[in-house]
Amino acid sequence: MIKPEQSDITLGFIPLTDSAPLIVAKELGFFEQWGLNVTLQKQNSWATLRDKLHAGVLDAAQMLAPMPIASALGLGSSPANVITPLVLSLNGNAITISEALLQEVLKENNIANITLPMAGYLLQKVIDKRRNRGLPKLKFATVFPYSCHFYQLRDWLKASKVDLDNVEMVVVPPVSMVACLESGEIDGFCVGGPWNAKAVRAGIGMTALTSFDIWQDSPEKVLGLLESFHQKNPNTVLLLCAALKQACAWLESVPNRFEAARLLCQPAYLDAALDVIAPSLLGSCLTHKSLPPRSIPSYNQFSVSNNGCINQPELVRGEWLIKHMVSAGQIPPDITIPLDLVGRVFRPDIYQKMRLLIADQAEQFYRRSG
Structure with a gap:
C-alpha cells in the first residue's frame, strides 16, 4: 500500500447526522486501516469551519456541496483554492415550521390538517395577513448562505409562486436551530x-417536507481540502478518500445504520438522543407529535442511489450548483466565472485514482488469502 506523506490529519465536521461517514471511519478504525491517524474536530458553524480550513488549522473537512465553489470564487471570504475529491452524502435536509406557524396556516386557510409534503402556497395567506397588518415577515433560517438548504428553501417557495421578498431568510448554526424555533426568533428552518x-420530539414544530421532496438525490456534503494540501500530500488524500469511501459503503446496510446512530449519540459527536438521530438514517421522517412518520427511504444516502454510485464529484453537479448561485444573486456581475472553475474544484480524477487504489488493495488481499 502507498504511504501517506502526512499521517496525522485534523478533519473538521459539523454535528449532523450526515457526518456519519467521518465518525464511522474513526470509530471503526477505517482511517487506521489506511495508515492515517485522524483527529475529528467538531465545529459550531459552517463559517468557522470554512475559515479554519482556509487558514490551514484543519487539514480537511466535511463541507456543504456549494462551499468549495464559493471558496474558489471568494464569496463571503477571501478566495481559497478548495477542492472536493469525494461526495459524502445525498439529501438529508428538511424544512420544519414552528407549532405557532402551523396553527396560523391552518387558521388562515380554514383547514383542519395539512397533507404532507406541505405545499408552499399554504403560507401565502399568512404572508398576506402579516403584510396587510404591518407585522414582521415570516422568518426562515438556513445554515449558510452558500448551501443547498438556502437554494432548496428558495425553490420550494418559488414553486408555489411565493414572492421571496415577502419572506426573511437568516443564517443560524445547525446546533442553534431548535432553540431559535422554540424562542420564536424564527418561524421555520x-x-x-x-x-x-x-x-418534532420536543413538540415545537412540524417537519413539512424533506430535501428529497424538493431535489431528488442531490449532493449534500462533500470532502473539502485545499489544493495546496493535495499537491503536498497526494497519497494522504487518496488514503483519506479510501477510508471515507469504505465508511460510506458500510453505511448502506440498515443494521449498520442503527449502529452508526448509536456512535453518533456520543458527546464528542452529535451529543443527541438516539430517538432523534436514528429515524432519518432508517428512512423515517418524523413529522409532528400528533402525526405518524413519513417513509423516505432516501432521506440519507451515503454510497448508492437509484442512479448508481454517488461518491464521484461529477462536474455536472458543480455546474448545477453554480446555476443556483447565479439565480440567487450570489455571484456579482463583476465576478467572471472561469470556464475551468468546476473542473478545478470538483475532482473526479482524484476519485478515480482512489478507486484504483481500493481495487489494488482488494486484489492483494485475495492473493494473500488464496
Missing part, C-alpha cells in the same frame, strides 16, 4: 438531521 427530528 431548513437544516439537516437530527435537528428537525429534535424539534
Whole structure:
C-alpha cells in the first residue's frame, strides 16, 4: 500500500447526522486501516469551519456541496483554492415550521390538517395577513448562505409562486436551530438531521417536507481540502478518500445504520438522543407529535442511489450548483466565472485514482488469502 506523506490529519465536521461517514471511519478504525491517524474536530458553524480550513488549522473537512465553489470564487471570504475529491452524502435536509406557524396556516386557510409534503402556497395567506397588518415577515433560517438548504428553501417557495421578498431568510448554526424555533426568533428552518427530528420530539414544530421532496438525490456534503494540501500530500488524500469511501459503503446496510446512530449519540459527536438521530438514517421522517412518520427511504444516502454510485464529484453537479448561485444573486456581475472553475474544484480524477487504489488493495488481499 502507498504511504501517506502526512499521517496525522485534523478533519473538521459539523454535528449532523450526515457526518456519519467521518465518525464511522474513526470509530471503526477505517482511517487506521489506511495508515492515517485522524483527529475529528467538531465545529459550531459552517463559517468557522470554512475559515479554519482556509487558514490551514484543519487539514480537511466535511463541507456543504456549494462551499468549495464559493471558496474558489471568494464569496463571503477571501478566495481559497478548495477542492472536493469525494461526495459524502445525498439529501438529508428538511424544512420544519414552528407549532405557532402551523396553527396560523391552518387558521388562515380554514383547514383542519395539512397533507404532507406541505405545499408552499399554504403560507401565502399568512404572508398576506402579516403584510396587510404591518407585522414582521415570516422568518426562515438556513445554515449558510452558500448551501443547498438556502437554494432548496428558495425553490420550494418559488414553486408555489411565493414572492421571496415577502419572506426573511437568516443564517443560524445547525446546533442553534431548535432553540431559535422554540424562542420564536424564527418561524421555520431548513437544516439537516437530527435537528428537525429534535424539534418534532420536543413538540415545537412540524417537519413539512424533506430535501428529497424538493431535489431528488442531490449532493449534500462533500470532502473539502485545499489544493495546496493535495499537491503536498497526494497519497494522504487518496488514503483519506479510501477510508471515507469504505465508511460510506458500510453505511448502506440498515443494521449498520442503527449502529452508526448509536456512535453518533456520543458527546464528542452529535451529543443527541438516539430517538432523534436514528429515524432519518432508517428512512423515517418524523413529522409532528400528533402525526405518524413519513417513509423516505432516501432521506440519507451515503454510497448508492437509484442512479448508481454517488461518491464521484461529477462536474455536472458543480455546474448545477453554480446555476443556483447565479439565480440567487450570489455571484456579482463583476465576478467572471472561469470556464475551468468546476473542473478545478470538483475532482473526479482524484476519485478515480482512489478507486484504483481500493481495487489494488482488494486484489492483494485475495492473493494473500488464496
